[in-house]
Amino acid sequence: EEDxxxxxxxxxxxxxKSGITTTDVRVxxxxxxxxxxxxIIAHPSAxxxxxxxxxxxxxxxxxxxxxxxxxxxxxxGFGKSNANGVMYLRVDFENxxxxxxxxxxx
Numbered sequence: 001e002e003d004x005x006x007x008x009x010x011x012x013x014x015x016x017k018s019g020i021t022t023t024d025v026r027v028x029x030x031x032x033x034x035x036x037x038x039x040i041i042a043h044p045s046a047x048x049x050x051x052x053x054x055x056x057x058x059x060x061x062x063x064x065x066x067x068x069x070x071x072x073x074x075x076x077g078f079g080k081s082n083a084n085g086v087m088y089l090r091v092d093f094e095n096x097x098x099x100x101x102x103x104x105x106x
Contacts, residue, residue: 015032023043024040024096025042025089025091031065032103037053037075039073039076040073046095049094050092051059052089053087055086055087056084056085062077062078066091078105087104
């Protein structure tokens with residue numbers, strides 16, 4: 001119908017008493033069609049410190065630091081790259097943990 005819209009919420013499951021219980025990294029705008037990656041990044045005990053974007057061949061396309069803004073939602077720069085296809089977002093945390101997730105770049 002006319003004049004209708006859809007409102008979508010992104011959420012991260014959290015425990016009521018202890019906060020976040022598992023490491024969670026998700027690319028929200030998958031497939032990525034721009035120079036920015038909207039990601040949900042959460043860890044139960046450590047802050048995210050850096051990220052890297054790696055192509056399917058293992059070459060690093062871009063990397064950077066993650067702002068300490070106490071938010072689980074982050075906007076990460078992909079870089080001005082003409083590279084398309086399967087990519088991997090790796091997030092490194094202050095305690096040495098890391099998590100890698102796959103996404104598609106168009």
